[in-house]
Amino acid sequence: MNKPVALIVEDDRDVVALFRHVLDIAGYHTEIVLDGKEAMDRLEVFQPNIVLLDLQLPGMSGIEILTRMRADDRMRNIPVVVITAYPLYAASLPVEPDLLLHKPVDINQLSNLVQRLQATQGGMNEPVHDLVTGLYTLPFFTVRLTFSLERIKQSEFRRFGVLFADVAQVNELKRKMDFDDLNGFFHNMADQFKIALRPTDTMAWSPRDEYFLTLIEEIPTPEAPLRIAGRVRDSLKKFLENNDYGLGLKANVGVLLCDSEYDDTQQITRDIDIARGYLREGLYTNPSIFDREMLKRK
Numbered sequence: 001m002n003k004p005v006a007l008i009v010e011d012d013r014d015v016v017a018l019f020r021h022v023l024d025i026a027g028y029h030t031e032i033v034l035d036g037k038e039a040m041d042r043l044e045v046f047q048p049n050i051v052l053l054d055l056q057l058p059g060m061s062g063i064e065i066l067t068r069m070r071a072d073d074r075m076r077n078i079p080v081v082v083i084t085a086y087p088l089y090a091a092s093l094p095v096e097p098d099l100l101l102h103k104p105v106d107i108n109q110l111s112n113l114v115q116r117l118q119a120t121q122g123g124m125n126e127p128v129h130d131l132v133t134g135l136y137t138l139p140f141f142t143v144r145l146t147f148s149l150e151r152i153k154q155s156e157f158r159r160f161g162v163l164f165a166d167v168a169q170v171n172e173l174k175r176k177m178d179f180d181d182l183n184g185f186f187h188n189m190a191d192q193f194k195i196a197l198r199p200t201d202t203m204a205w206s207p208r209d210e211y212f213l214t215l216i217e218e219i220p221t222p223e224a225p226l227r228i229a230g231r232v233r234d235s236l237k238k239f240l241e242n243n244d245y246g247l248g249l250k251a252n253v254g255v256l257l258c259d260s261e262y263d264d265t266q267q268i269t270r271d272i273d274i275a276r277g278y279l280r281e282g283l284y285t286n287p288s289i290f291d292r293e294m295l296k297r298k
Contacts, residue, residue: 036060
């Protein structure tokens with residue numbers, strides 16, 4: 001298997017040596033660029049799995065590099081970790097990186113991040129979008145989930161949500177439809193799923209377990225995730241009423257609230273599967289909000 005590639009864009013050679021050591025141990029092939037313009041030229045011709053980007057660079061600033069990457073369809077989905085010694089400067093960035101680390105960098109934090117990304121290293125090498133639904137693929141979603149988890153570990157008081165939705169009678173539906181018709185059904189259902197969410201949301205499809213996912217990265221009020229889940233449920237309900245096939249199809253929708261106590265994305269996926277099971281069994285109202293402690297007690 002080819003090693004994932006990390007591009008380090010940093011003009012401090014001591015910092016570069018430290019980052020390279022961490023990434024080498026984690027199993028990454030590292031490329032190092034000391035100049036901002038040279039980094040942009042390199043990004044034009046290849047796609048790394050992750051970019052570690054300083055903001056203060058000769059040739060071209062890290063801010064301009066990040067802005068150009070996010071405006072380019074080919075580069076916008078490359079994970080970017082911004083490294084800076086100026087927190088106030090970083091707070092005014094015109095576009096957000098996937099993660100922001102302050103100098104001096106906590107090497108344990110960086111090491112933990114790249115190790116968690118190891119489990120998702122194929123996520124950036126495979127197609128980003130699912131061929132059936134047009135949503136993000138599950139490996140790509142897992143990369144984004146890894147960064148969301150890392151962000152809340154920087155602040156124990158923050159949380160994010162993972163919304164999930166499926167068709168309760170999916171097995172009956174599969175027995176009734178052939179392969180192409182079933183794919184068409186999920187493609188059209190994905191369109192309805194997107195209507196209830198923002199175009200910028202990270203929405204994905206899990207083909208193995210046949211359910212939809214999206215990240216809720218900002219939770220302004222405790223009621224916000226439930227409102228979003230209710231909107232998704234109502235949107236999917238409208239679609240299913242017009243595509244029922246005599247099965248009484250119903251969409252189950254829930255949100256798992258994730259805190260910094262989760263060690264990795266596998267634990268999050270496990271709890272989503274548990275919560276989906278509870279909804280299928282009718283043990284909770286539809287939609288429902290779940291969290292780690294709630295599932296642990298149950």
